[in-house]
Structures are given as structure tokens and as C-alpha cells.
Amino acid sequence: MHRTFLPFLATARFSIPLLLALGALPACSSDMEHPAEGSDAGLPPPPTVDLGSPPAAVACTPSVTVRLPLAVAELRSSAPFQIEVTIADSGGATEPHPLKAVLSTADGAPLKTLVDAPRPLGPVALEFTPAAEKELLTGALQLKVEVGCPASTPTSTDSTHATATATIYAVRLGATQLLVKDGEGGGRVPLMYHALNRRAANYFPIPATLPTSSLDIPDGEPELDKPDGTPRAFPAMPWADLATPPVDAQGAVIETGNTLPVSLLLGTRPALAFTLGKSAQRPGGTQSTGLAAKGLPAIRLVVDGTPGSDSALVTEGGQVTVQLATSPVPAIDRVDQLVTWHFEYAESAGKFAKIAGSEQSVTLRFYGVLGNDQGMAAPDLPWVAVVDDATAKIAGGASDALKARALLVQHIYEDLGLSYDRRAGASRYTQYQGEWVVGSFALSDFLKRSRGSVVNCSDCASILTTYANMVGAKLHYAIIGWNFKLNPILGIGATMFGSPFTSGRLQFSYHAVTTPDEAMTINDATLAVDGDSDPKSAPYTKQLVQNLTGDDYLTRLSPTFGTGTPVYQYNDQITHVR
Amino acid sequence: MFADGRLCAALPLAASLLLAGGQAMAAPGSDSHAATPTLASEFHAAYPATARSSSVLLAGVDLKRFAVPGLKESARSEQAAADGGLVLSLSDAAGMVRALIHVAVLPDAAAARRAMDVELHGVSTQLASATDAGLGDLAWADDDGKGTALVIATQANVAYSVNIVVPSANLPTAAAIAALLRRSMPVGAPAFPAASVALPAAIDANAKGGAPVQVSVPGGHAYHLRAEGGYIARGPTGPTVRPLGPGAVTVYATVVDELARVTVTSATTLAK
Numbered sequence: 001m002h003r004t005f006l007p008f009l010a011t012a013r014f015s016i017p018l019l020l021a022l023g024a025l026p027a028c029s030s031d032m033e034h035p036a037e038g039s040d041a042g043l044p045p046p047p048t049v050d051l052g053s054p055p056a057a058v059a060c061t062p063s064v065t066v067r068l069p070l071a072v073a074e075l076r077s078s079a080p081f082q083i084e085v086t087i088a089d090s091g092g093a094t095e096p097h098p099l100k101a102v103l104s105t106a107d108g109a110p111l112k113t114l115v116d117a118p119r120p121l122g123p124v125a126l127e128f129t130p131a132a133e134k135e136l137l138t139g140a141l142q143l144k145v146e147v148g149c150p151a152s153t154p155t156s157t158d159s160t161h162a163t164a165t166a167t168i169y170a171v172r173l174g175a176t177q178l179l180v181k182d183g184e185g186g187g188r189v190p191l192m193y194h195a196l197n198r199r200a201a202n203y204f205p206i207p208a209t210l211p212t213s214s215l216d217i218p219d220g221e222p223e224l225d226k227p228d229g230t231p232r233a234f235p236a237m238p239w240a241d242l243a244t245p246p247v248d249a250q251g252a253v254i255e256t257g258n259t260l261p262v263s264l265l266l267g268t269r270p271a272l273a274f275t276l277g278k279s280a281q282r283p284g285g286t287q288s289t290g291l292a293a294k295g296l297p298a299i300r301l302v303v304d305g306t307p308g309s310d311s312a313l314v315t316e317g318g319q320v321t322v323q324l325a326t327s328p329v330p331a332i333d334r335v336d337q338l339v340t341w342h343f344e345y346a347e348s349a350g351k352f353a354k355i356a357g358s359e360q361s362v363t364l365r366f367y368g369v370l371g372n373d374q375g376m377a378a379p380d381l382p383w384v385a386v387v388d389d390a391t392a393k394i395a396g397g398a399s400d401a402l403k404a405r406a407l408l409v410q411h412i413y414e415d416l417g418l419s420y421d422r423r424a425g426a427s428r429y430t431q432y433q434g435e436w437v438v439g440s441f442a443l444s445d446f447l448k449r450s451r452g453s454v455v456n457c458s459d460c461a462s463i464l465t466t467y468a469n470m471v472g473a474k475l476h477y478a479i480i481g482w483n484f485k486l487n488p489i490l491g492i493g494a495t496m497f498g499s500p501f502t503s504g505r506l507q508f509s510y511h512a513v514t515t516p517d518e519a520m521t522i523n524d525a526t527l528a529v530d531g532d533s534d535p536k537s538a539p540y541t542k543q544l545v546q547n548l549t550g551d552d553y554l555t556r557l558s559p560t561f562g563t564g565t566p567v568y569q570y571n572d573q574i575t576h577v578r
Numbered sequence: 579m580f581a582d583g584r585l586c587a588a589l590p591l592a593a594s595l596l597l598a599g600g601q602a603m604a605a606p607g608s609d610s611h612a613a614t615p616t617l618a619s620e621f622h623a624a625y626p627a628t629a630r631s632s633s634v635l636l637a638g639v640d641l642k643r644f645a646v647p648g649l650k651e652s653a654r655s656e657q658a659a660a661d662g663g664l665v666l667s668l669s670d671a672a673g674m675v676r677a678l679i680h681v682a683v684l685p686d687a688a689a690a691r692r693a694m695d696v697e698l699h700g701v702s703t704q705l706a707s708a709t710d711a712g713l714g715d716l717a718w719a720d721d722d723g724k725g726t727a728l729v730i731a732t733q734a735n736v737a738y739s740v741n742i743v744v745p746s747a748n749l750p751t752a753a754a755i756a757a758l759l760r761r762s763m764p765v766g767a768p769a770f771p772a773a774s775v776a777l778p779a780a781i782d783a784n785a786k787g788g789a790p791v792q793v794s795v796p797g798g799h800a801y802h803l804r805a806e807g808g809y810i811a812r813g814p815t816g817p818t819v820r821p822l823g824p825g826a827v828t829v830y831a832t833v834v835d836e837l838a839r840v841t842v843t844s845a846t847t848l849a850k
Contacts, residue, residue: 201804207822251811252788252820378806423727424720426741427700428678431662435618436699442655450653450667452675452743458700482620483704501703509624509704510617550610568610569617
């Protein structure tokens with residue numbers, strides 16, 4: 001026990017009012033003399049009061065209380081952890097009392113002395129910054145606060161000091177990975193990378209069990225911290241390559257340390273399944289997170305923007321699932337959503353307090369789609385490269401198939417840099433099997449434009465059906481035939497209405513279009529028609545073929561519609577991709 | 579081996595044909611909707627296959643002998659001949675794709691005619707019989723048969739096409755390129771490359787290292803692998819397949835020899 005005098009008082013040159021204000025002196029009697037201000041300028045005034053003789057009725061009977069605004073400290077928090085100490089003395093001693101506060105491990109080994117010096121009576125604010133205390137360990141820490149008596153003050157016989165203790169739970173909180181699950185209001189839609197490690201036809205459907213995002217944790221290292229003690233962070237941005245997931249030197253998928261995209265049905269409120277870390281860094285090694293400490297209050301994970309729930313109580317290495325309160329994808333869109341979360345502990349029944357410095361975040365990439373009409377097995381699954389492009393183009397501008405198809409027609413017709421094969425009208429990326437019964441689209445080659453950007457109607461139909469089907473806006477292709485005359489049209493990539501061919505010939509042998517309903521409704525990205533009341537002749541009003549009725553489309557396409565040709569013959573055909 | 583590989587690839591397609599064909603026949607009739615498809619008969623009337631196929635089989639297409647001045651191969655797609663065969667993209671010095679060459683070496687002339695038909699079904703102009711009889715025993719070309727931009731032809735058991743994507747002043751016509759290609763077709767019975775794939779009888783669906791894929795190509799030709807139910811990676815001694823989960827895992831090897839002959843073979847195992 002320290003019994004520290006206030007030695008400066010004996011020779012102090014403080015004025016009496018200042019000492020009173022500091023609480024170092026009892027109330028002065030009226031016969032105390034204050035030094036005259038400005039007297040004996042340049043010379044120290046002589047003492048006028050015998051400060052070493054407290055009033056005879058005063059005896060030191062100290063007491064101390066400790067209050068922790070928060071009982072749980074995050075080890076890597078750079079926010080000061082506050083401790084409120086209150087010193088009192090029922091015996092009337094008013095001088096600063098010796099105060100010592102020591103933070104120790106549960107078994108009593110001292111970790112840090114927070115204060116060891118006299119402090120005035122009343123509240124004393126102590127604090128420490130967990131992130132700055134490199135020797136701090138996780139678990140239940142004991143805070144012991146002792147207060148003594150000033151040396152100049154007589155003490156009562158059995159109350160020369162007082163002690164208070166409190167438990168501080170030091171924890172290392174954090175998730176190591178999260179998985180986006182179906183949740184409510186829809187669910188996940190399959191996604192696939194089409195060229196794993198950039199190998200053609202090396203397909204990788206993203207498993208629904210693969211972590212959506214995770215920390216990069218080298219083998220043998222603590223999960224939540226780097227070896228230098230800095231917290232690991234989730235990837236800053238989603239994986240950018242649209243063809244392949246991240247792979248190692250052997251071409252194997254790297255399953256951690258990255259954020260992969262997730263496709264969701266519109267309106268889905270996904271569930272985020274977090275896996276909690278099991279280990280943290282400590283000087284010279286690894287330590288547990290402290291979540292298994294006896295007496296630790298319940299701790300829950302709370303996603304910002306979503307009400308906290310007791311169902312999200314965390315355990316070391318355990319999992320908690322939080323369903324988002326709102327859907328990140330109310331419309332067809334590509335959404336990079338910053339998801340932030342933190343941890344809270346149970347202060348009292350039903351009341352949780354945020355643990356400072358426990359925040360984590362990640363940017364997730366969601367594709368909002370209507371579904372999947374492409375297929376259920378690779379390669380006929382939604383491709384990341386296509387869904388990414390289609391949803392980015394639609395950009396929230398549609399939440400139904402009709403509008404989505406219209407925007408995709410515009411995208412393919414105007415944005416992709418394609419032009420019609422004005423010499424022969426030959427397909428570059430599409431083949432038909434069984435006459436025109438089923439299409440096969442070299443989508444992987446198309447995405448690279450490895451056969452160029454000059455296309456024909458079959459290619460445009462393949463592109464449009466594929467893009468639409470992969471976001472759930474069902475389209476099949478239809479074939480119109482045979483050898484029918486054309487009205488002047490504006491072929492893809494052209495600048496003037498007229499023949500699609502350099503020969504000037506206004507005729508197609510066949511023409512491929514797309515339809516959701518067996519050619520009752522037509523979408524066509526190959527050409528624009530004259531949208532005015534006389535599609536046979538100038539002037540021309542460019543009209544994209546977006547959800548036209550089958551008859552309206554043929555009326556605008558051909559002057560001979562109604563005479564037996566053109567007609568839709570293959571009406572509801574499927575295109576496979578490779 | 580070849581037949582096995584093609585059968586594997588053809589089964590899903592056959593199922594698709596049946597399904598899609600059923601849908602086509604169920605389409606309603608109206609002014610603009612033909613009750614019965616006549617397009618097929620119109621197509622065959624437009625492209626009669628009355629010309630007899632050459633009985634002299636071709637060994638393949640020697641792509642090393644085939645070169646187009648000013649162009650170089652910038653991309654290649656390799657499929658079984660029945661699924662399209664090889665597609666070569668030829669680009670100029672600036673990297674612009676100028677021409678596409680399709681080559682499918684098939685076992686017989688009938689198969690080659692079928693492959694040509696597939697190609698013709700993707701052309702929305704009516705081609706004429708090629709004026710240069712040397713382009714094939716059956717050859718169709720644009721520009722009244724001159725083949726300025728497109729030639730689609732068969733010669734015996736080989737189907738091919740030459741397609742000018744973006745013309746330029748210095749670029750030969752499609753017919754001229756087709757003539758070069760025709761000179762790269764040696765006579766002989768086509769012998770497709772031998773190849774086999776072997777997988778362990780069963781593999782661990784959770785094995786981190788995947789399962790080894792043993793590919794045997796006696797001719798030493800290049801090959802590429804793809805998988806269903808898994809994906810291809812590398813192991814310390816060669817390729818591996820990594821299952822996506824429990825279930826069947828099939829690995830396909832596509833082998834192309836120096837005469838553009840393609841063999842696709844496969845092996846299947848079970849990931850547990």
C-alpha cells in the first residue's frame with residue numbers, strides 16, 4: 001500500500017484558492033492569509049499557513065468503486081476502453097489519495113498498470129487502448145483498484161485502504177468467412193465460370209457451399225490476425241475475372257481469400273452464414289479468441305441495417321446466420337453491396353451493447369435476376385461473364401422479363417460493337433442441328449470475339465436468347481422462311497435503312513429471331529425495322545424489335561407478309577451453349 | 579475409341595433434338611405460323627445434294643501446309659468433327675479477324691455432307707453452286723458462285739468452309755483460300771488419332787489434390803481435356819480432375835493430329 005505524501009505542499013507556492021480547487025486542502029479558516037497578489041514581486045512569498053497539520057477531526061477512511069461502461073474489450077480495438085473509478089473518503093480526508101489500478105490475467109499475472117499515483121477524491125477516468133497493448137491476452141482479465149490514504153492524513157485503525165475489482169473480457173472477435181444462402185423471398189440462382197484457369201470448356205459451377213467471401217489465412221497462422229498482429233480484412237473488392245475463379249499454380253480453385261459473385265432472384269433477402277474465427281495472434285504465437293472464457297456475457301453478431309437477434313449468438317469457431325432485412329436486388333441489376341457487421345454483448349436481460357472496434361466489412365457482388373432459363377447442367381448454366389454484362393446493362397431498369405428483353409435487345413444491337421455480315425449473311429458462332437431444330441452457340445468464343453464481330457441473325461438470336469435466359473427472361477429462337485423479300489431494314493451495325501447486303505438484295509433465305517411464346521411475341525437484335533405506318537418505304541423511323549407481336553414484326557420485316565411467306569416455322573427452339 | 583467418344587457427346591444432343599422437335603411440331607398454326615414446317619424441304623430444294631461424292635477418300639487436311647499470305651492463325655476451336663470440327667480464325671497483322679476456316683474430317687462422305695448441311699443452315703442468303711469445280715465434289719459459294727466471301731463445300735469425306743469476315747484489298751477471295759485449302763488435302767483413308775483416358779475406379783469427392791487423369795496418345799499429338807462433374811487442374815505428375823462434389827465425373831480428351839483429324843474419348847468415374 002502506498003502512502004504517498006504530497007511533498008510539494010510543504011513548499012508549495014500555489015495560492016490557497018488553487019489548492020482548494022484541487023481538493024488538496026480542507027476548507028480554510030478565516031484566519032488563513034492569502035498572499036497578496038503582486039506583493040514582493042520577484043520574490044517567493046513566505047508560507048502563511050501550516051499546511052502539514054490537518055484538522056484534528058479528520059481521519060482517512062477511503063473507499064473505491066469501479067464501473068465499466070463496457071465489460072467486453074475487443075483486442076484489436078483502437079478505441080480507448082473506459083474505466084470509471086470513484087474514490088471517496090468517509091473519514092473526511094480530502095487530499096488526493098494514492099490510487100493503483102492493475103490489469104491482470106485471470107490467474108493473477110499482472111499485464112498492465114493503469115495508474116499508480118495519487119488522485120483526487122471523486123471520479124477518476126482510466127482507460128487503455130487494447131490495440132496498443134501488445135501483451136494483452138484474450139480471456140477474463142482482472143482489474144484490481146486499490147486506494148490508500150494520504151501520508152499526511154491520520155488513518156482509522158482498520159481502514160487504511162480499500163479495494164475494488166472488476167472483470168474485463170478481452171476477446172478477439174471476427175468472422176473468417178461468410179456464405180450467402182437462400183434466405184427468404186427467392187434464393188440463389190446458379191452461376192458458372194466458363195474457362196477455369198483460362199482453359200476452354202473447363203467449366204466451374206460455383207458450389208452453393210463455397211464461401212462467398214473469406215479471409216486469406218495462410219496455413220499455420222492465426223485466423224483473425226496477421227503475424228504482426230494486425231487484423232486480417234476481407235477482400236476489398238469482388239473477384240474481377242469473369243471467366244475463371246482464382247486458381248493456384250496447379251490450376252486448382254483457391255477457395256478462400258476472395259469474394260465470388262452471387263446471383264439472386266429479385267427480392268431475395270439472403271441469409272448470411274458467418275463462420276467465426278477460432279484463433280488470434282499473440283506475442284510469439286497463437287491464442288484463442290476468448291469466446292470460451294467462463295462468465296463471458298453472450299455476444300451476438302449484428303449486420304448493420306438488420307435488427308440484432310439472439311439467434312446470432314457467437315461461439316468460438318461457430319457459425320451464425322443473419323438474414324438481411326432488405327433485398328439487395330429489388331430489380332435486375334449488378335450490385336456491389338458493402339456489408340458491415342459488428343458484435344454486441346449482453347449488458348443485461350434483453351439489452352445489448354456494441355463492442356467497440358469489432359467492426360468488419362466486405363463488399364459482396366450480387367446479381368439480381370429473374371431466374372435461370374438456360375439449363376441445369378454445365379455448360380448450360382448462367383455464366384458469370386454473361387450475367388455480369390446483362391445485369392450491368394439493365395442496371396435496375398427492369399424487374400420483369402418484358403422490360404429485360406427489351407433492354408437486352410438494345411444492348412446487343414447498340415452496345416456490343418457487332419455488325420451484320422453484309423456479304424453472305426453467314427453465321428460465325430452458331431450451328432443448327434437437325435435442320436433448325438436445336439442451336440449450338442459458341443458462347444465462349446463469342447465472349448472473346450475470337451471469330452470477329454461480324455455476325456448474322458442466328459448469332460444475334462443466340463446471343464439474345466443466351467443473355468435473356470441466363471437472367472431468367474426466357475427466350476427461345478424461331479426460324480422464319482424461306483427466301484422472302486424484305487422491306488428496307490437497319491441491320492445491326494448499319495447506318496442507313498436499306499438492304500442488309502452489299503449486293504443490295506432485299507431478301508433473306510431464312511431469318512432467326514427470338515420469342516418467349518412460340519412466335520406470338522418477337523424480339524430481334526439483328527435489325528431495326530421501320531416503325532412508322534409505311535414500313536415499305538421512306539421515311540424510316542428506327543424501331544428496335546422489342547416485344548413486337550409476331551404479325552406486326554413480319555409486317556414491318558417483309559412486304560410479302562400474308563402471301564404465304566414469310567412464316568414462322570420453327571417456333572420454339574432451344575439454344576445450347578459451349 | 580472415336581466412336582465411343584462421339585457417342586458420349588451425341589447423346590445429350592439427341593435428347594435435345596427430340597425435345598425441341600416436339601416443341602416445334604406443337605406450335606400453333608396461324609397466318610404467320612406454319613402448321614407444318616416446310617422449311618426443311620425448301621432448304622433441300624435450294625441445296626440439292628445430287629452431285630455424287632468423290633469415292634477417293636482424303637486422309638485429312640494438312641494445316642501445316644495451309645497458309646494464307648498476310649494472315650496468321652489467331653484462335654482455334656476444336657470439336658469432334660460431327661460437332662463442327664476445327665474452326666481456325668485467321669487474323670491480319672493488326673489482330674483483326676479476316677477469315678474463318680471450318681474443317682471437319684469425317685469417316686465417310688455421307689457424314690461430310692451432313693456436316694456441310696449444318697453449315698448451310700446458318701447462311702441467310704441463297705448460295706450458288708461454286709463456279710470453280712475444283713473446290714469440292716459439292717461446293718456452294720456466294721456472289722453467284724464466285725465465292726467472293728463464302729465457300730461451303732465437301733470433298734469426299736472432308737467438309738470445309740472458308741468465310742471472309744472482314745474483306746480487305748490484299749485479302750484473297752474465299753474461293754482462292756478454298757483452293758489453297760483443297761491443295762492441303764492428301765488422298766488416303768482417314769486414320770483418326772488413337773487416344774485413351776483412364777481414371778481411378780473411384781475418387782474422393784473431398785480430396786484436395788484431385789484424382790490423376792492418365793491420357794495416352796500414342797501418336798504424341800496435342801490434346802485438351804475437359805470434365806463434367808469436375809474440373810481439370812494440374813498435379814505433380816500430370817493432369818488431375820477435381821470433383822465438384824459427389825457423383826459421376828467424366829473426363830473428355832480431345833486429340834487433334836497433324837491432318838486435322840479429331841478424336842474425342844472419355845472416361846467416367848464416381849466421386850464419393
